[in-house]
Amino acid sequence: MTQPFTDDRHPAEPYPGARPGHCFVHLDGAGWPVTPDPGADSGWRVAPDGVDLDEWLARHGEPPLAGRMPVLAYGSNANPAKVTWLREELGLPGPAVVLRARCEGIAAVWAAGLRKTDGQRPATLAAAPGVEEEHAVWFATAEQLRVLDRCEGRGLRYQLVRLHTGRVTLFNGGVIDSVLAYTGAGSRRMPLLSGGRPVRCAEVDQRGARRLAGRAALTDGLDVSPVRGAPSPDDWPDRLFVYGTLQPGLSAWSLVEPFTSGEPERVMLPGVLHDTGLGYPALRPGGDGAGVPGHLLRLETPEAALPVLDEYEGPEYRRVRVTLPDGRVCWTYLWAAEVTGMPVLARGWVEKRP
Structure with a gap:
């Protein structure tokens, strides 16, 4: 139908x-x-x-x-x-x-x-x-x-x-x-x-x-x-997939780390990662490749963490719920604009330090 x-x-x-x-x-x-x-x-x-x-x-x-x-x-x-x-x-x-x-x-x-x-x-x-x-x-x-x-x-x-x-x-x-x-x-x-x-x-x-x-x-x-x-829409899920500067050891990890519990888990999310040329990557859904490497974080209090992260990501990104290959649902941030002309990052994001 x-x-x-x-x-x-x-x-x-x-x-x-x-x-x-x-x-x-x-x-x-x-x-x-x-x-x-x-x-x-x-x-x-x-x-x-x-x-x-x-x-x-x-x-x-x-x-x-x-x-x-x-x-x-x-x-x-x-x-x-x-x-x-x-x-x-x-x-x-x-x-x-x-x-x-x-x-x-x-x-x-x-x-x-x-x-x-x-x-x-x-x-x-x-x-x-x-x-x-x-x-x-x-x-x-x-x-x-x-x-x-x-x-x-x-x-x-x-x-x-x-x-x-x-x-x-x-x-x-x-x-x-x-x-x-x-x-x-x-x-x-x-x-x-x-x-x-x-x-x-x-x-x-x-x-x-x-x-x-x-x-x-x-x-x-x-x-x-x-x-x-x-209840609040931010209450669920309590997981966050990060693939750029919010990953452990990178420049924005200190922003999200206080809200997390347990050890970050390396996972792959279906999608395509692009280089914005601005010092941070752009994730878009879809694609036929192996997916995007990143880390899955568990948030102790999503309703407290997510507004902070929303402000950090700004209007260039939109927060959505996505599904990992094993069925777990998590938050992540998608690039909100076009990616035409942006190079594809086949092996994930590597932060360039000055």
Whole structure:
């Protein structure tokens, strides 16, 4: 599919509604498929024109992926018609970015209580060793997350957490560790035990779920860290790929080193490195070579480190999330302008000292 789709192709009823079998962006009752592309700055492109997802968002006056937070959507929030409902009823602003993901070791299961609004049984999240399901990850702005908080009844029906159980992998291979998720906050949103075990939503539809009998589980089995207050897009990930003057031993290492923990790790990032001729290199995504050598740093407090590094890099660079060959996601800084005429640095950056 390359054309926009409308909500009627994916009805919201019965809960949790129908989902597209692909990633998408959604605005004003219409959605556009999104596909991974390592040659795009954002790592994704929007059909049918193949425009970079960040550029598509900018055309609508909205923040790029780097300004958004990944939130696991395992229930109705992956349904396009639900997105429209959020927009019309709760004032959801801007485009919704919903990227499909493979989830291992966790499952959407039916909750113990029914919804008061329509008597349907909602989903909740539970640990599920050995189970693999496909769900989605919303990349939400701070304003959109506040709407999701209201919709999910944060603190009453569900709690917002960072999830440490299982593995969530986007279709581009990026692993979303410690993904934000809404998990049960009370007995009515704990997993329903029917026959002594949770019932996966993939195994029983809504009609069957409403007829289930059982009791609420005492726990969902998940390892989580509750989120206090409002999270920031800078909170995740806590890794940074550096390839120029910020590398260990080079001129700007002293700027970033106080924010790091552990030993820098030598890694290769897919992309092409160019010589700006200005004393620092320019990284662009894509390319068919071995990649760009550099160092992977772990940041103790990304939200403190990144504004300092943003100021150092200046407007010539833009900060994005990129995916290493092993699936780890990290921040890095891409050259924002053209690289036409710049020599390619086949063996990485070597700083020239006066």
